[in-house]
Amino acid sequence: MSTSIADWATGLMESLGAPGAGLAIALENLFPPLPSEVILPLAGFTAGRGGMSLVEALVWTTVGSLVGALALYGIGAALGRERMLRIAEKLPLIKPSDIERSEAFFNRHGGKAVFFGRMIPIFRSMISIPAGLERMPLPRFILLTTAGSALWNTAFVMAGYLLGENWALVEGYVGIATNVIIGLVVLAILVFVGVRLAERSKGEHARRD
Template identity: 55%
Template sequence: MSVSDAASAPTDGLAGWALDLMDRLGGVGAGLAIALENFFPPLPSEVILPLAGFAASLGSFTLFGALFWTTLGSVVGALGLYSLGRWVGEQRIRLFIGRIPLVEERDLDRSTDWFQRHGRKAVFFGRMVPVFRSLISVPAGVTAMPIWQFLAFTTAGSLIWNSLFVIAGYQLGENWQVVEPYAQVLQYVVIAGVTAVVIYGLQRRIRSRLARRAS
């Protein structure tokens, strides 16, 4: 049975596009969609992955194939952003930072030092955090994280994240959409947390500068 013939199969939007890709290319299409998700955040992995599991449940490809191709797609996409980070490099970042208000070069030094100490954990767990899934590859490239470490921890983190959603879609079958609202809540929590941290950091930076001027 073709997945596009299923009653609950989406026919339009990004989900419809991803489904058509899987129908045409099988597991390779699922991997390609996930690879593109790294570069185009509007392509949500939280929709593509359960949809891949749903397609596997209908026999379009195997569950193992869904896990293999989506994880390969995650690694290929992450490698592209890692390469971009290596190309940009720390020196270009420093030139850019000098033009950003309230951001100082020592902030980059702290971030670089932190990533050099905790980069492997950041890449591994970052692949399981919405919003940061793709972005974490860039600082790994900027700080010249060894490529073998990047690939190993990216593969491990991506496999865990992908397995959760692909297997959920496989088990839920035509009810695969049930996964999406929970994933969206997680994404909103992450965005709210990051926003709160950024606002707090900006407030501290502004107060510090005002205090220095007053003295």
């Protein structure tokens, strides 16, 4: 899969140059299965071969990150708090109070979540939706997203630039961290579901008594 994504990203960069790298990263934000740990080092490698300048690679990938994040922010803003609460009421294991707790957490730590979330695989895309739901001021969202994305993108573009033909090594190391994060998320979901099922069972027993 990584090879086909690399071929696709290479085609974009060959056709469009640095804006192609930006487009690939914008789509990566919207579709998290597209791995930035493949696209960004490849952009750095392409810059090292003269397909674009290093500055162009850094600027366009950061612009692409911001464009993708703004699209997800817009989805969250369009969905809105009231609609989200109505959806929560219809979901079997979700309570409106879960949304309210998430809301309170975001109101306390939203800035840090948006900034540092840009450097965490999977969450780097998803964090833009609650920012939109909570209507984080757009200038602040843009500033934090741009800063966090610039740090993440620079690290990976520079790795590809310096590693040259060995740019694909980056994916192997980051893939381990990504798998750990996915495992922790799955575990957290299983614990959440287990707790909710236990609460439901206890409630049913109490009603019978």
